[in-house]
Amino acid sequence: MASKRVAVIGASGYGGLQTLRLLDQHPGLEVSFLGGERSSGKRWSELVPFLPLPGDPLVQSPDPAAIAAAADLVVLSLPNGLAAQMVPALLERGLRVVDLSADYRYRSLEQWKEVYASEAREVPRSDDQLCGQAVYGLPEWHAEAIRGAKLVAAPGCFPTASLLGLLPFLQQGLIESQGIVIDAKTGASGGGRAAKEHLLLAEASEAVAPYGVVGHRHTSEIEQAASQAAGQAIQLQFTPHLMPMVRGLLATIYCRLRDPGLRAEDCRVLLEAAYRHAPCIEVLPVGTYPSTKWVRQTNRALLSVQVDERTGQLIVMAAIDNLVKGQAGQGVQCLNLMAGLEATSGLPLLPFYP
């Protein structure tokens, strides 16, 4: 079977770089178009000397017609607000799109405008219908819809780790809907490749700090998916922390069991069952806690649970690589499903340790 042709737009950011690396030697997908606004016209090797690509392609201006001529599928790795400028034209030309930005993660344009108010002020959008049609690209929960989707909005690192840990318990109604706390820890690459003072090594190394406390944008995205799974409105506490490391994301989730008799092993079995057919999820034995290092540069999510029988609290821990399962690997997993391939095609699942 011939490989599907994939266009990667926004190739030299971290999302793009990971996508290209994952598609190199992919058994069923091949990169046929490299798009970038600022870097258009340049040879790839000039921009990125450390990731030689076959034929050293030119980066091209992301013109929809040119993309449509070269590709079947498109991955957009662009800043929030910019993807929405391209998606309608790409869909019109029959392309199928995986968007790594937040532009289509909400079911309504209105909600996006509320949460991404600054982007909304700069970018006129009226594609409310597309927002409603886009599929939320979390393959462990929406594989069937992704397979047939034209537009997939792949969730980023924080919602991915948080939801993989929470959804099974919410869906089964095993935890209280109030008082859920997600304390999340992310590596500095989550802030992207654009230079920012607070992400300098000199600033971010030997430092741990919270940010966006109360009201971080991803709170509403997590709540949207959590509410859908629970069948009721969920409001929760999400607090991200910046870690002094390049990659990796850990979500430590605290919630209260409805049935105080449940033990950690029961909860583990439930997780195991929920993800029985999810090849990228591994549930650890009770008492083994996930390290972000164990999933570094893989598309795997590691989950673990513990229960405090004194307090009735359930603690769910989820570790992923923020740039793979939390971004580009998720995108490739979606592409795989859209192309009729195995979900894990071309995706590394084992780490190079240490």
Place this chain on the structure above:
Amino acid sequence: MASKRVAVIGASGYGGLQTLRLLDQHPGLEVSFLGGERSSGKRWSELVPFLPLPGDPLVQSPDPAAIAAAADLVVLSLPNGLAAQMVPALLERGLRVVDLSADYRYRSLEQWKEVYASEAREVPRSDDQLCGQAVYGLPEWHAEAIRGAKLVAAPGCFPTASLLGLLPFLQQGLIESQGIVIDAKTGASGGGRAAKEHLLLAEASEAVAPYGVVGHRHTSEIEQAASQAAGQAIQLQFTPHLMPMVRGLLATIYCRLRDPGLRAEDCRVLLEAAYRHAPCIEVLPVGTYPSTKWVRQTNRALLSVQVDERTGQLIVMAAIDNLVKGQAGQGVQCLNLMAGLEATSGLPLLPFYP
């Protein structure tokens, strides 16, 4: 006024090294005895070429009589269980002791034996009375008792950060006693200087992971002090995480306000008032969140609060240097009080940034 003479026992571990560094050029305390079991008889410079001490003293066997001849005050920086082997003999000789271990942090020997069961099996102890007399060495809450104490049990990094953040709210009855979550993040030096595989740079760098989930030893210590402040039994969730950095500790504390009308600014004012006379505590403006880097190598604790008006949750953040305010600096702060000096004598409060 002549300086008080201080013996430092266990000098080449991290607690000892920090203590010696802080006492170098201290205006009212001077090191007069260096004690160590394994290293006794060696010149200090052989053991620690990077911290030259005046006169390059010999490390001596920690014999109580010799210590009493040389010193007025003693800092013990020894593994749990070993301090209790020395303390009675030191007190008998009129020495006043600051113990950096956990041996006297519980009000009863029985509770210590329960929590430190493995140490208790190896070390016979019957000093229940001393446990009852020892003062818990958190100067911001027990300064008066510390001033007059013969034996001070200085709390370590996790309880210090957690309690500094929690106690004002518990004491005022402003938060619910149930459902308190402390998500703590510590640098690798908290694990001490003895070689352990999981603390190797190759293992612990580029990694974030929880450990001791449910039932970590410090849970009970935090609960003891929290219950005392609240005037009722408190059970809470404490989860430590290992960070890929040398120093620093952040506690992110989640709890529920009793009065849903309280705003973040109200909570900040309350903290400010609680610590008005505490020169090592600084309360940040609402919206400014503490980084462990801001307190690196200082004896300062930075506190910040935020309130989620949707959920009624209060989030308290506390950052300290785990080896200074969380260990040796705390010990020196106690020594200062015991010696009738200013609490902050010789203690750095400003970081070298970055």
Place this chain on the structure above:
Amino acid sequence: MASKRVAVIGASGYGGLQTLRLLDQHPGLEVSFLGGERSSGKRWSELVPFLPLPGDPLVQSPDPAAIAAAADLVVLSLPNGLAAQMVPALLERGLRVVDLSADYRYRSLEQWKEVYASEAREVPRSDDQLCGQAVYGLPEWHAEAIRGAKLVAAPGCFPTASLLGLLPFLQQGLIESQGIVIDAKTGASGGGRAAKEHLLLAEASEAVAPYGVVGHRHTSEIEQAASQAAGQAIQLQFTPHLMPMVRGLLATIYCRLRDPGLRAEDCRVLLEAAYRHAPCIEVLPVGTYPSTKWVRQTNRALLSVQVDERTGQLIVMAAIDNLVKGQAGQGVQCLNLMAGLEATSGLPLLPFYP
């Protein structure tokens, strides 16, 4: 073609872990035996929860007969001195061996005994003949011999990077044989997985220091290969430095050009020609300098040259991943050749950046 069966002895150290990771999904080699002395009898997942292997095999005692029954090829990842205890018995049973230790890297047992004197005192050896027969496993220089070898002594990280940079110039007689300086920088994983104080994150992070200045063991190994290529005895300066990072090795090599008219571009062309058929070597354009990050977790070596026309000095820079091209990947590259496969089979050549 059926896969060749490989036994990996010493599986839970860093060399073993990398080897297993590289052989997972290798197109022509499969792991058929996991050997370990201390861990024999345990399930793999108990030892290494983060690298699940198909069938979760038992670790077995490394008995030569059992290995011979299960495998065609053997990779030994053992401390210096221990490999030599096993190799004769393995060869006798017809197994072909890649040894990642230093035991067979010298052409004579006598020289090994001189350099590895402490090991030699503990381990009786009389296999001088095997030392003479063993092939030095640097595939870019000895591919033909490796293909037919029974025993391959794969060089480690320091000699690999140093020799890949130096040999072309020595062989062509373009540099002076005296005054060569190799200033090498290695990540902390090069020190292995056994717990040692100086490799703790708290000690090795935020620190750069030289070690083994003058007379480091690898000096003689590098000199042996350099002398052979130059056709004359070479004595050089090799100084390793420990870097605050997990993986990666950079050798900065300073030497003097014989012909002062040579420019950097000439030297680049020479390197390019020397490695024309070496798929794991990439020569960078003049003015682009290699970062260890660019080869992280790959089997690639990046080389770059610069010439100071004022001083007549040539500077050669070589970056590799110390655990892949500098250890386990090198071993797999040798296995590939021995098994009649492409040199790069199963070996990653592109990094996940960042």
Place this chain on the structure above:
Amino acid sequence: MASKRVAVIGASGYGGLQTLRLLDQHPGLEVSFLGGERSSGKRWSELVPFLPLPGDPLVQSPDPAAIAAAADLVVLSLPNGLAAQMVPALLERGLRVVDLSADYRYRSLEQWKEVYASEAREVPRSDDQLCGQAVYGLPEWHAEAIRGAKLVAAPGCFPTASLLGLLPFLQQGLIESQGIVIDAKTGASGGGRAAKEHLLLAEASEAVAPYGVVGHRHTSEIEQAASQAAGQAIQLQFTPHLMPMVRGLLATIYCRLRDPGLRAEDCRVLLEAAYRHAPCIEVLPVGTYPSTKWVRQTNRALLSVQVDERTGQLIVMAAIDNLVKGQAGQGVQCLNLMAGLEATSGLPLLPFYP
């Protein structure tokens, strides 16, 4: 004696931050003016919440008359080219200046224009006379001149470490003037606080790479001082490398002994003698090699020597903190001398380890 009043211009960069931290509680100097172009009019605490200063001063526009009214001494921590715009006006008003930039490090304006060609194009300068009068602010070699100087050009981290190691041997004529190699390793804070992609934690962590190979600007500055000490023109090889850490600088210097009979201990004694009266320099025993961690956040330089008797090479190692002895601490050391204080007043010499 009343404290001398110091103006710090460029206060929120790393040089300024260190200077302010060092002058906090300095026994003989006090900060009386905070100057900054972009931040003028702001409260200090708005800019730098983590370094509270007494009275929370306003940052002021660096007007020479205002500075002269407020201060006796000035520290300029500005980008290259900008200091020269202010210095003449400051000197005219009788202020004495320590400049942390490169503007006055060369004895002639012409040479500065050659090396700092891009700055020279943007900034018109005709202060050749001042270049000739400025004192090179390396207190271990020019203390007397610094004491009386009106304008001191304090050398930065690379020249400081390199020259402290080299000068004693050059001055005594003990090493050959040709073939000197300086392989230098610096922490990322050396690149300053302005956001640059290659200094992001995600880019610079887990990475070691050379830069500026051949012709780095500091080569000529080191050569100028080396030639002066040697009494003959010195051309040497200087290669900086970026390390994955915040602070610290190590220079490993390779050179050839003129007298092949000299041993390491001889060279150590020579260094010891050269720096007998230099309180910030410590010469380590032969066989003990300096770690940058041993001088972290101190104004100390650690030196060590080793000799390879086979090759006749001398290896000198010098470790400093790039922002203290390599920048702001050096500046304060110069201020101390200019103010008639002890060279080490207010300067930390012992590290907080680890």
